[in-house]
Amino acid sequence: MKNILIPVLALLPLLIPATSHAADTDKLQADTAATNRLQPDLVMGKWRGLFTIKPGVEVPFHFQVERDGAVYLLNGNEKFAAGHFSIANDSLFIPFPLFENELALAYDGNLLSGVLRKQNLKGGTTLVKAQKGIADRFYETGSSPIKDISGTYDVEFGSAEGKKEKAVGIFQQKGHRVTATFLRVTGDSRFLEGTLEDNQLQLSSFIGSSPSYYKATVLPDGSLKGENVNARSSTPFTASLNPNAALPDAYSLTKLKEESNRIFQFSFPDANGNIISSSDNRFAGKPLIVTIGGTWCPNCMDEANFMGAWYEKNKNRGIEVVALQYERQTDTAYIKKAFDRFSKRYNIQYPLLVGGVADKQVVVASLPALQNFISFPTTVFIDKTGKVSKLHTGFSGPATGKYYEDFIKTFHEEADKLLQ
Numbered sequence: 001m002k003n004i005l006i007p008v009l010a011l012l013p014l015l016i017p018a019t020s021h022a023a024d025t026d027k028l029q030a031d032t033a034a035t036n037r038l039q040p041d042l043v044m045g046k047w048r049g050l051f052t053i054k055p056g057v058e059v060p061f062h063f064q065v066e067r068d069g070a071v072y073l074l075n076g077n078e079k080f081a082a083g084h085f086s087i088a089n090d091s092l093f094i095p096f097p098l099f100e101n102e103l104a105l106a107y108d109g110n111l112l113s114g115v116l117r118k119q120n121l122k123g124g125t126t127l128v129k130a131q132k133g134i135a136d137r138f139y140e141t142g143s144s145p146i147k148d149i150s151g152t153y154d155v156e157f158g159s160a161e162g163k164k165e166k167a168v169g170i171f172q173q174k175g176h177r178v179t180a181t182f183l184r185v186t187g188d189s190r191f192l193e194g195t196l197e198d199n200q201l202q203l204s205s206f207i208g209s210s211p212s213y214y215k216a217t218v219l220p221d222g223s224l225k226g227e228n229v230n231a232r233s234s235t236p237f238t239a240s241l242n243p244n245a246a247l248p249d250a251y252s253l254t255k256l257k258e259e260s261n262r263i264f265q266f267s268f269p270d271a272n273g274n275i276i277s278s279s280d281n282r283f284a285g286k287p288l289i290v291t292i293g294g295t296w297c298p299n300c301m302d303e304a305n306f307m308g309a310w311y312e313k314n315k316n317r318g319i320e321v322v323a324l325q326y327e328r329q330t331d332t333a334y335i336k337k338a339f340d341r342f343s344k345r346y347n348i349q350y351p352l353l354v355g356g357v358a359d360k361q362v363v364v365a366s367l368p369a370l371q372n373f374i375s376f377p378t379t380v381f382i383d384k385t386g387k388v389s390k391l392h393t394g395f396s397g398p399a400t401g402k403y404y405e406d407f408i409k410t411f412h413e414e415a416d417k418l419l420q
Contacts, residue, residue, distance in 0.1 A: 038090045038107045040069070048134035049103075051116065051211045052127040053231045059213040060137050061206035063094070063130075075205045076179040076191035076399070082208055095119065096208025097341050098301065103128060126211075126231070136195075140176070143198040146218050148173050153224070153239040155182060160233070167237075168245045169224075170400060178203065180214075181399040185247055186375035187299030191399045201226065207298065250407075253374055253393040260369035262387040264290065264380055266324060268353035268366075271339040273332070276322070276351050278386070283320055287384055287418035291323045292367075293377035294358050295342040300377045302397035304346040306408070310415075311350055317419055321350040324367075326358045326376065381414050390414055 043065050051059045062074040069084035071094050083095035092112060094103040105114035110132040115125035153169035168183040178196050180203055182189040189212060194203035199218040204211060216226025216239070224239040256262055267277035278288070291307060293300030304323070311321045327338060339352045356362045363373040369388070379392040392411075396403040 038087050038092060040067075040087060042107065043085065043087075043092055043112075043132075045132055046074075046135075047112070047130045047132050048137070049112075049128055049130040049206075051206070053211060053213065053229070057213070057229060059204050059206070059211040061204060061211060062137065073207050075207065076193045078191040078399070080207045098295065098345070099208045101208055105130065137193055137204065138195045138202050140195060141197055145173070145176050145196040146199040147222065149178070149196060149201070149218060149222070149224070151241050152243055152245045154242045154245045155237055155239045157228070158236045166247065168247055168403075169239045170403075182214075183247065183396060183400050183403060185250065185253060185394055187302075187377075187394045188397050188400050188403075190298055190302070190397060209298065250393045250396075251390050254378055254391040255371040256369050256388060256391070257371045262369075264367070264369045264382055264386070264388050266290070266322075266353070266355075266367060268324060268355055270351055270353055271332075271336045276353055285384055287319045287415075288382040289319065289321045289415070290380040290382065291321070291377055292326070292355070292363060292373070292380070293323065294326050294328070295338045296328055296358065297376045299375075299395045299397060301346070303377045303379070303395040304342065304348060307350075308346040308348045310411075312347060314415070315349065319415065319419055323348070323350065323352045324355040325352050326355045326363055328358050330354060330357055379411075381418060383418055389418065 044067055046062060046064050049061045049063060051061070053059055063082070064072045064074060064079070065085060066072070071082040071085050073080040073082055083097050086093045086095075090107050091114075092103075092105045092107055094105070096102060100119050101116060102119050103114060103116055105112040105128070112130040114128060116128050117123070117125040149171050150173045151171060153171065155167040155169040157165040157167060159165070165184065169180065170183065171178060171180045173196060176195050176197055178194050178201060180192045180194075182192075190205060190207065192203040192205045192212065192214065194201065194214075196218070201214075201216040201218060201224065203214040206212070210230065213229045214226060215229065216224040216237075218224060222241055224237075226239075227234040227236045256264075265278045267275060267279075269275050289307075291300075291303060293303060307321060307323075315321075325339070327335065329335075329338075335354055342348065343352065356366050358376070360373045364370050367373075375394045377395050379395075380388055381390040381392075383389050392407075396407050398404050
């Protein structure tokens with residue numbers, strides 16, 4: 001019996017219809033693929049990510065994945081909207097449209113690993129990993145802060161060439177948690193978040209471009225000595241407490257040529273190729289505010305967020321706004337895409353014009369009234385006769401607190417004066 005049974009068992013696969021066997025195999029493979037495929041519910045919640053920007057240097061950040069697919073980058077008090085995530089098999093993709101970057105991440109339990117890269121897959125990548133449910137930004141040792149460093153600081157950044165750049169540091173501390181920003185004449189470093197343990201300070205930020213990382217030692221006299229570290233180099237800085245720390249007057253830095261007679265002229269195309277000029281009838285006899293920036297610039301995003309809302313409330317008062325954009329690419333397809341998403345993001349109802357490529361020398365060459373150009377963004381206030389009343393260099397965003405409030409107050413006063 002035993003000898004008979006073995007041959008019969010051996011023949012069983014051949015006795016099963018081939019179509020039935022193939023169907024069962026396909027079903028098994030489909031069930032296995034479905035089991036391994038990443039499901040949206042698995043990625044909902046708060047994640048702590050770590051970029052490896054160079055060997056031995058990791059920069060943390062937090063992001064929140066919502067049930068509707070939206071992803072938010074969390075820095076200090078800011079919840080910065082990224083794009084909506086997508087899933088392909090076991091991989092999660094988080095786009096950052098304003099910077100044309102994305103996170104491409106493989107899922108394994110509560111862990112993600114992958115890279116930050118350009119959406120067109122060109123250029124280099126930055127390694128990144130993430131774990132779900134970790135609240136601490138930096139790994140904490142439990143050491144108590146040496147002191148409370150809250151306050152305003154005079155800051156000096158160095159460089160490899162020996163140049164010095166003045167800045168203002170703004171720090172707020174609660175326990176070991178620290179939020180901060182550095183304000184330069186060109187703008188601020190936006191929302192930084194980190195920890196102070198013993199005498200060691202670490203701060204980071206990420207909104208979709210390159211991660212920012214600062215570290216410093218709190219010295220016995222309360223001053224700070226540290227560096228801003230990036231993938232290629234590091235910039236040293238020192239900071240000393242000064243409640244009256246301030247930068248040069250932002251209205252005194254960008255100059256007009258004497259021969260311009262303070263007349264500010266421009267003539268550039270919009271995304272559809274329509275030329276809009278300062279001499280157009282739509283601007284005749286009206287005050288005009290011109291912003292000089294770019295869709296790639298974080299401080300310009302803060303300015304657009306303010307200006308878009310302000311113009312919506314004030315456009316019926318007889319004042320105009322135009323944005324001259326200097327971009328990293330100027331081909332028609334790119335400009336249409338970049339202008340469309342920028343306008344939608346910040347509810348911009350005024351014209352965006354293509355000034356040229358994002359280069360300060362190009363700005364000066366394309367705007368004959370300018371003697372110099374220091375920063376994206378720069379804001380030009382023009383009166384009803386077409387003459388410049390003020391020029392403001394840079395932008396102090398919401399992260400700067402009272403400096404942002406001071407800018408808004410002065411902006412409103414100047415706009416009201418132009419309308420008189």
